[in-house]
Amino acid sequence: MSLWFAALLGLVQGLTEFLPVSSSGHLVLAQTLFGDGVETNYMLFNVLLHFGTLLSVVVAFWKDIKELFFEFFGWVKDGFKINGHPYRRFIVMLLITILPMFAILPVKGTLENAFSSPLLVGLMLLLTAAVLFLSEKAPKKHKTEENATWLDALIVGIGQCFAVLPGLSRSGTTICTGLFRGFSRDFSVRFAFIMSLPVILGANLLELVDVIRDPATMGDVSVACYIVGILVAMIAGLAAIRMVKFVSKRGNFRPFVVYCALIGTITIVASLIKMV
Numbered sequence: 001m002s003l004w005f006a007a008l009l010g011l012v013q014g015l016t017e018f019l020p021v022s023s024s025g026h027l028v029l030a031q032t033l034f035g036d037g038v039e040t041n042y043m044l045f046n047v048l049l050h051f052g053t054l055l056s057v058v059v060a061f062w063k064d065i066k067e068l069f070f071e072f073f074g075w076v077k078d079g080f081k082i083n084g085h086p087y088r089r090f091i092v093m094l095l096i097t098i099l100p101m102f103a104i105l106p107v108k109g110t111l112e113n114a115f116s117s118p119l120l121v122g123l124m125l126l127l128t129a130a131v132l133f134l135s136e137k138a139p140k141k142h143k144t145e146e147n148a149t150w151l152d153a154l155i156v157g158i159g160q161c162f163a164v165l166p167g168l169s170r171s172g173t174t175i176c177t178g179l180f181r182g183f184s185r186d187f188s189v190r191f192a193f194i195m196s197l198p199v200i201l202g203a204n205l206l207e208l209v210d211v212i213r214d215p216a217t218m219g220d221v222s223v224a225c226y227i228v229g230i231l232v233a234m235i236a237g238l239a240a241i242r243m244v245k246f247v248s249k250r251g252n253f254r255p256f257v258v259y260c261a262l263i264g265t266i267t268i269v270a271s272l273i274k275m276v
Contacts, residue, residue, distance in 0.1 A: 002225075003224060003225060003228055005225075006045070006221070006224075006225035006226075006228045006229040006232075007228050007229070007232045009045070009049060009229060010049055010052060010228065010229040010230065010231070010232030010233040010236065011232050011233075011236045013049040013050070013052070013053060013229075013233045013236070013237075014049075014052065014053055014056065014232065014233040014234065014235065014236025014237040014238075014239070014240060015236050015237075015239070015240050017050075017053040017171075017200075017233075017237060017240070018053070018056075018057075018171050018193065018237055018240035018241050018244060019169075019171070019240045019243065019244060019256065020128065020132055020169040020171050020172025020175065020176075020244065020253065020256045020260075021125075021128070021169055021172070021256060021259055021260055021263075022121075022124065022125060022128055022166065022167050022168060022169040022170075022172075022260075045221050045225070045226065045229060046207065047204050047207045047208050048226055048229060048230050049229050049230065049233045050200055050203060050204050050207075050233075051204055051230060052229065052230040052231070052232070052233030052234040052237065053200065053233050053234065053237040054197065054200045054201060054204070055230075055234045055237075056233070056234045056235075056236075056237030056238045056240075056241060057193050057194065057196060057197055057200070057237070057241070058197075059234070059238060060193070060237075060238055060241045060242070061190060061193060061194055064087075064090075064190060064194060065194065065197075067087045068087055068090060068091055068094075068194075071085060071087040071088055071090075071091065072091055074088075075088045075091060086144070086145045086146045087145065089145050089146065089148075090145040090191075092150070092153075093145065093148060093150070093152075093153035093191070094153075094194065094195055094198070096150055096153040096154050096157060097153050097154070097156055097157030097160060097195045098157065098198060099154070099157060100154070100157040100158045100160070100161045101157070101160070101161060101199070103161070104161040104164060117271070118267050118270070118271045119267070119268060119271035119272070119275075120166075120167065121166050121167035121264075121267060122167065122263075122264045122265070122266075122267030122268035122271060123167065123264070123268065124165050124166060124167025124168045124264075125167045125260045125261075125263055125264030125267065126260070126261060126264040126265070126268075127167070127168060128167065128168055128169045128172050128173075128260045128264075129256075129257045129258075129260035129261040129264060131169075131172060131173060131176050132169075132172055132176060132253040132256055132257045132260065133253070133254075133257045134176070135175070135176035135179050135180065135253060136252065136253065138176070138179040138180045138182075139182060141182030141183070141184070142182075142184045143181070143182045143183045143184060143187065144183070144184055144187045145187065145191075148181070148182075148183060148187075152178075152181040152182070152183070155177060155181055156174055156177045156178050156181065156191070156192075156195070157195075158177075159173045159174055159176075159177035160173065160174050160195070160199070167264070169260075170196065170199075171192055171193070171196070171244065172253075172256070174191075174192035174195065174196075175188050175189055175192040175244070175248065178191055178192060185248045185249055186245075186248075186249070188248065189244060189245055189248045193241060
C-alpha cells in the first residue's frame with residue numbers, strides 16, 4: 001500500500017463516517033470500483049481508520065465526554081439515582097440507544113449481504129436524501145438531555161439499527177430521528193455523534209478479533225501508512241463533524257440531499273445498465 005492510497009482511504013473514511021452520506025454505501029461502491037479485496041486484504045488498516053474517526057469524536061465532543069465520564073462514577077456512587085443531573089440522564093439515554101442493537105446483531109450480517117449490491121445501495125442513498133429533506137420539516141422544539149424522554153432515546157436507537165443497511169447514513173438517520181422527536185439541533189448532533197462511540201468501538205473490537213484469528217488479513221502495510229491513515233481519518237472526521245454542526249444549525253441539509261440523490265441516481269442507472 002502506498003502512502004497516497006493510505007491517505008485517500010483515511011480521507012474517505014473520515015468524511016463519510018460522519019457526513020450524512022453513508023460510509024457503508026461508499027464502501028460498497030469503492031469495492032465495486034477497486035475490487036472486493038480492498039476491505040478484506042487490509043482489515044487491520046480498516047480497523048485503525050475507524051479508530052481514527054473515533055478519536056475525532058472524542059476531540060470534537062471532549063467537554064461532553066469528560067462530563068459523562070465523571071458523572072458516571074457519581075451516578076454509580078449514588079446508587080444509580082439521577083437526582084436531576086442532566087448528564088446522568090444523558091448516560092441512561094445512551095444506554096437505551098444500545099438496546100435495539102442487540103436485536104439486530106444476529107441478523108446484521110445477513111442484512112448487509114442482502115443489501116450490499118450497488119443497485120440497492122443506490123436506492124438506500126435516495127432514501128437517505130429523502131430523510132434529510134424531510135428533516136427540514138421537523139417541528140422546531142428544544143429537547144435536550146434535561147427533558148428528552150427514554151422513549152425518544154429508544155426511537156433514535158431504533159433509527160440507528162436501520163442504518164446498518166449500506167447506503168442509509170447512520171449519522172443522517174440518527175440526527176434526523178432526533179429532530180423528528182423534538183431534539184434541539186445542537187443536542188441532536190451531539191447525541192448522534194456521542195452515541196456512535198460504543199458502536200464504532202464495538203465494530204473495531206469485532207474486526208480486531210477477526211484480524212487476530214487470521215493475521216493474513218493485515219496485508220502488506222507499512223507503519224508509515226498506518227500513521228498517515230489514522231491521522232488523515234481523524235482530521236477529516238473533525239472537519240466532517242464541524243461541517244455537520246454548521247449545516248444543522250442552519251437547518252438546511254440541502255447540499256447532502258443533492259449529493260445523496262445524485263450519487264444514488266447515478267448508481268442505480270449504472271447498475272441497471274450493467275444488468276442489461
